[in-house]
Amino acid sequence: MEDVCKSLELKQWWWFRANDTLWRKFLTVKYCQRSHPISKKWASSQSQTWKKMMTNKKEAEIHIQWRLHSGNSSSWWDNWLGTSHLASYSLQGGRPGNITVSEFWSSCTWDIQKLNNIAHAHMIPTILQVPIYHILQVPDKAIWKPTTVGYFTCASAWNVVRKKGPTLLTNRTIWHKKIPFKWSFCLWRSLRNKLPANDKVEVFGPPTVNRCVCCITAQAESVHHIFSIGHFAKTV
Numbered sequence: 001m002e003d004v005c006k007s008l009e010l011k012q013w014w015w016f017r018a019n020d021t022l023w024r025k026f027l028t029v030k031y032c033q034r035s036h037p038i039s040k041k042w043a044s045s046q047s048q049t050w051k052k053m054m055t056n057k058k059e060a061e062i063h064i065q066w067r068l069h070s071g072n073s074s075s076w077w078d079n080w081l082g083t084s085h086l087a088s089y090s091l092q093g094g095r096p097g098n099i100t101v102s103e104f105w106s107s108c109t110w111d112i113q114k115l116n117n118i119a120h121a122h123m124i125p126t127i128l129q130v131p132i133y134h135i136l137q138v139p140d141k142a143i144w145k146p147t148t149v150g151y152f153t154c155a156s157a158w159n160v161v162r163k164k165g166p167t168l169l170t171n172r173t174i175w176h177k178k179i180p181f182k183w184s185f186c187l188w189r190s191l192r193n194k195l196p197a198n199d200k201v202e203v204f205g206p207p208t209v210n211r212c213v214c215c216i217t218a219q220a221e222s223v224h225h226i227f228s229i230g231h232f233a234k235t236v
Helices: 002-018 022-031 048-061 121-128 154-161 169-174 181-191 223-229 231-235
Strands: 064-067 141-144
Touching (some): 002 022, 002 048, 002 064, 002 141, 002 154, 169 181, 181 223
Antiparallel strands (some): 064 141
């Protein structure tokens, strides 16, 4: 459940960054008038929603890449390289200001002379390999890298954030496509002793039926009794 909530939080950041909505404009005017959202830090006077977004932005941004069209992306803070934003490769504290990527183009190609002013020499070959899909009036497009089509899905975000455990033979046997879900779920609960047998129900009060109805002689009901040592289980 925690991973599902986390994937929905990443979706919230994706909507803020990738969609030109009234909600995005409101947050930008309120919190990011003089700074880029990536460089922004949360202050105690700001909302808890914005705090949560600031907490999740680093994890979300590594999976967002900007496809260059008109070049309106931030040259310093937006991840148009595909690996990270250009600011993460800088060892100095200086910032080039609010400069867009298009200012480093010349006739729809990269201007090496201008790139030398903001990027380290070892970064120039990487930048030159970034394609430019030049369409003058079309803003740069956010691409969600975990999916093949570039659109955000909660399933892909869940696969990114979830903590994968080892694949167990028991789970592969229980959750099989040829077994009805209700029986798989029942078996999963029984293996974890989570079925409402008498030994579980009596914690909350005296049960209505205090013996196993599948046995000839009265015996206490429990998950182990029903599926292993009871009269009906042995007969099956």
